[in-house]
Amino acid sequence: xxxxxxxxxNGLATGMLIFLLAAGLTLIFGLMSVLNFxxxxxxxxxxxxxxxxYYVTNSFLLxxxxxxxxGLVLGLITERLIIRPVYGNHIQxxxxxxxxxxxxxxxxxxAFGPDQKAVHPPAWLEGSFQMGDVxxxxxxxxxxxxxxxxxxxxxxxxxxxxxxxxVRAGVxxxxxxxxxxxxxxxxxxxxxxxxxxxxxxxxxxxxxxxGVIYAEMGxxxxxxxxxxxxxxxxxxxxxxxxxxxxVGLAQAFMAYYVPALSLAVNMLIMTVVLIFRPQGLFKVxx
Amino acid sequence: xxxLLKLSQVEAYIQQFHILHDINFEVPKGEVTVLLGRNGAGKxxxxxxxMGLNPxxxxxxVFKNEDISNLKPHLIANxxxxxxxxDQGIFGDLTVGENLRVAMKxxxxxxxxxxxxxxxxxxxxxKFWKKxxxxxxxxxxxxxxxxxxxxxxxxxxxxDEPSKxxxxxxxxxxxxxxxxxxEKTTILLVEQNFLMASKxxxxxxxxxxxxTVHNGLMGELKQDKALMKKYLGxx
Ligand SMILES: Nc1ncnc2c1ncn2[C@@H]1O[C@H](COP(=O)(O)OP(=O)(O)OP(=O)(O)O)[C@@H](O)[C@H]1O
Ligand SMILES: [Mg+2]
Numbered sequence: 001x002x003x004x005x006x007x008x009x010n011g012l013a014t015g016m017l018i019f020l021l022a023a024g025l026t027l028i029f030g031l032m033s034v035l036n037f038x039x040x041x042x043x044x045x046x047x048x049x050x051x052x053x054y055y056v057t058n059s060f061l062l063x064x065x066x067x068x069x070x071g072l073v074l075g076l077i078t079e080r081l082i083i084r085p086v087y088g089n090h091i092q093x094x095x096x097x098x099x100x101x102x103x104x105x106x107x108x109x110x111a112f113g114p115d116q117k118a119v120h121p122p123a124w125l126e127g128s129f130q131m132g133d134v135x136x137x138x139x140x141x142x143x144x145x146x147x148x149x150x151x152x153x154x155x156x157x158x159x160x161x162x163x164x165x166x167v168r169a170g171v172x173x174x175x176x177x178x179x180x181x182x183x184x185x186x187x188x189x190x191x192x193x194x195x196x197x198x199x200x201x202x203x204x205x206x207x208x209x210x211g212v213i214y215a216e217m218g219x220x221x222x223x224x225x226x227x228x229x230x231x232x233x234x235x236x237x238x239x240x241x242x243x244x245x246x247v248g249l250a251q252a253f254m255a256y257y258v259p260a261l262s263l264a265v266n267m268l269i270m271t272v273v274l275i276f277r278p279q280g281l282f283k284v285x286x
Numbered sequence: 287x288x289x290l291l292k293l294s295q296v297e298a299y300i301q302q303f304h305i306l307h308d309i310n311f312e313v314p315k316g317e318v319t320v321l322l323g324r325n326g327a328g329k330x331x332x333x334x335x336x337m338g339l340n341p342x343x344x345x346x347x348v349f350k351n352e353d354i355s356n357l358k359p360h361l362i363a364n365x366x367x368x369x370x371x372x373d374q375g376i377f378g379d380l381t382v383g384e385n386l387r388v389a390m391k392x393x394x395x396x397x398x399x400x401x402x403x404x405x406x407x408x409x410x411x412x413k414f415w416k417k418x419x420x421x422x423x424x425x426x427x428x429x430x431x432x433x434x435x436x437x438x439x440x441x442x443x444x445x446d447e448p449s450k451x452x453x454x455x456x457x458x459x460x461x462x463x464x465x466x467x468x469e470k471t472t473i474l475l476v477e478q479n480f481l482m483a484s485k486x487x488x489x490x491x492x493x494x495x496x497x498t499v500h501n502g503l504m505g506e507l508k509q510d511k512a513l514m515k516k517y518l519g520x521x
Contacts, residue, residue: 162387169377169388176375179337180389181363181438285378285420 002133007252013140013209015248016147020202021221022228022240023154024195030171030235030284032188034083035090037097039199040222041104042078044215046071046200047207048112051119060122060208067204068197074104075196079189101222108215116214119207143205150198151241158237167191171235171284199225227266231273233280242281290315290442290472291336296345296355298335305331307496309345313442318464318473320487320504322480322518328496329476330372333444336474337369338362350441364391368435372446372476374427378420382411382430385419389434397437404433407463425456432463442472449479461486480518484508492517 025039050067054060082100086092120126121139128137158164170177170184178184203221207213228247232239247266255262273280289312298306306328313319321329334340336347342355354362363369377385390397405412408429414422419430428448435443448464449457461482464473468486477483483490483504490507492500494517507514 162390165380165384165388169380169385172377172379173375175339175359176371176377177388178359179339179363179369179371179375180434181360181391182388183358183360285418 002135003256005134006136007256008249009136009140009144011249011252012245013143013147013248014251015245016143017202017206017209018224018228018248019147019241019244020150020198020205022225022232022244023151023237024191024198025225026229026232026235026240027167027171027191027237028188028195029229031167031174031184031191032083032087033090034087035093035097036078036083037094037222037226038078038082038101038104039195039225040218040220041101042071042074042196042199043203043206043221043225044108044213044218045074045104045203046197047203047213047217048108048117049200050204051117051207051213052112054119054122054204058122060125063204064201067200071197071200072193074200075193076189078196079192083192101219105215105218108218114215116212118212120211121208125208139208143209146205154237224266227270231270231280233282233284235284236280236282239280239282288315289313290350291474292346292348293332293336294346294348296332296335296347297343298331298340299343300331300340305496306335308498309335309493309496310498311491311501313472313474314489315441315472317488318468318475318486320483320490321474321476321493322478322483322490323493324517324519325478327493329493330446331496332493333369333371333446333474333476336362336444337367366439366441368438368440368443370428370431370435370443370445370448372450374431376419376422376427376430378418380419381416382419382422383415385430386434386437389437391438396439400439401433401437404436407466408433425452425459428452428456428460429463432460432467436467436471440471442474443467444474446476447478448475449477449482457482480514 021039021043025036028034028036046067049070050063053066054063078100082096086096125139125142128135158168166177166182166187170187174184228240228243231246232243247269250265250269251262254265291313293309293311296306296309297304309332311319321332323329331340335342338357338359346353347355349365349367352365354365377388380388386401410426411430411433414426419427422430432445432448445464448460452460457479464475465486467473475483475487484507487504490501490504491498500513500517
């Protein structure tokens with residue numbers, strides 16, 4: 001029982017981090033049908049920039065803020081310089097964003113050095129609670145809480161505000177939204193920046209969770225984010241949450257029960273979903 | 287005659303295909319101008335080109351004395367043109383109310399009054415206010431699309447084949463509404479249903495193979511059986 005509970009908490013925490021990473025990517029794809037393989041680069045830059053500030057100031061809160069700002073700025077640069085010239089051309093998008101991903105990854109080594117870095121949670125998040133037999137690690141609960149709060153906030157924005165409705169409408173029918181007098185390029189830029197900030201936040205939160213960061217995580221997480229977006233249904237925000245949690249839980253349980261499969265499990269889920277529900281778990285209707 | 291919209295020698299391509307060759311027409315303020323022509327003649331492409339969804343490769347599109355050719359679609363819309371596309375363009379996952387809210391640039395009293403006015407014409411929209419747009423019937427979708435184009439204070443509405451795929455009784459309803467809207471705004475209508483076109487249209491232009499080949503008052507067209515047969519296949 002305590003084992004199941006602790007694996008579940010593990011899986012949920014991993015899932016929430018994956019969700020933060022994938023949420024922006026799914027909206028970016030849905031809105032402009034842009035394939036962005038540089039998304040993991042924003043994740044890793046968030047992690048490094050945040051951790052650097054954390055080392056210097058010893059403030060984790062400041063680290064989070066710096067990661068978010070890094071994400072917003074890099075998001076703006078990426079959208080303007082990398083994505084904008086290749087709208088509408090998937091092949092070019094894949095090539096240029098993958099290339100940019102590698103550039104971002106190498107620049108990490110230039111800026112912060114090539115070695116991996118160890119990271120610990122801040123003192124106020126270290127340790128655990130005990131409930132009966134179950135030991136709940138504080139930092140994991142913290143991640144779950146943040147992920148859930150952000151999901152709720154963004155969900156309500158998408159559901160209740162006109163801005164949110166415009167984003168959702170844009171995912172369904174970009175052309176129609178423009179003919180209602182809305183500058184879809186501007187909306188997209190804003191969504192791209194927010195998506196990048198979420199990825200960067202995911203990066204900095206992930207650092208103390210995995211205990212170590214290294215530049216190559218960028219590409220790994222770019223691919224993971226894509227897998228999750230495909231599973232959830234490309235363009236579906238709620239779908240990205242479900243898919244991320246599914247992948248998180250599967251990873252946690254597989255790592256314990258069938259360690260040999262734990263690396264392949266994401267691909268397995270994606271394959272099964274693509275066979276039985278090629279549109280993904282959630283489908284956006286135009 | 288003061289014309290609100292004027293197309294002169296407009297040409298347009300879709301990818302490498304030359305679709306519009308020579309489109310010329312004017313839409314007088316306060317009237318309903320109808321574009322007629324057989325399937326594939328270029329009616330939809332003409333409306334899309336006015337909206338900026340398709341580039342103008344030659345010629346000019348002048349709206350309220352300003353050349354709007356090749357402006358971005360949202361800028362064209364904000365000059366005061368509402369668009370009801372052929373496929374209605376309803377946001378399927380958004381409710382009826384949300385579809386309208388996306389369109390509403392302001393939520394002031396004037397806009398609310400316009401909304402109330404159009405909802406009174408389409409009580410179904412009020413009834414299904416919280417239903418996702420994707421679940422409406424074809425006729426209800428059409429009504430929603432028209433209402434959505436109407437809620438903002440536009441000077442001109444472009445409506446592409448509102449009768450398409452609708453049962454005769456629903457066509458009747460849509461027609462009545464457009465007749466009522468005619469009192470308040472100028473309309474450029476693409477319509478294949480000749481009965482509907484002749485009842486609400488003031489003036490017509492026939493498009494054939496990407497060219498405007500004929501125009502006149504709607505009343506004249508009804509008399510000219512030879513013309514109708516030649517371009518519209520109506521006998
Ligand atoms: N995406 C496209 N690619 C290539 N050709 C196209 C495309 N869209 C339309 N066309 C062509 O452009 C021509 C004009 O099409 P358009 O849709 O404007 O006709 P229409 O008069 O609206 O016809 P209908 O009455 O069937 O709606 C047609 O020959 C059509 O095949
Ligand atoms: Mg058409």
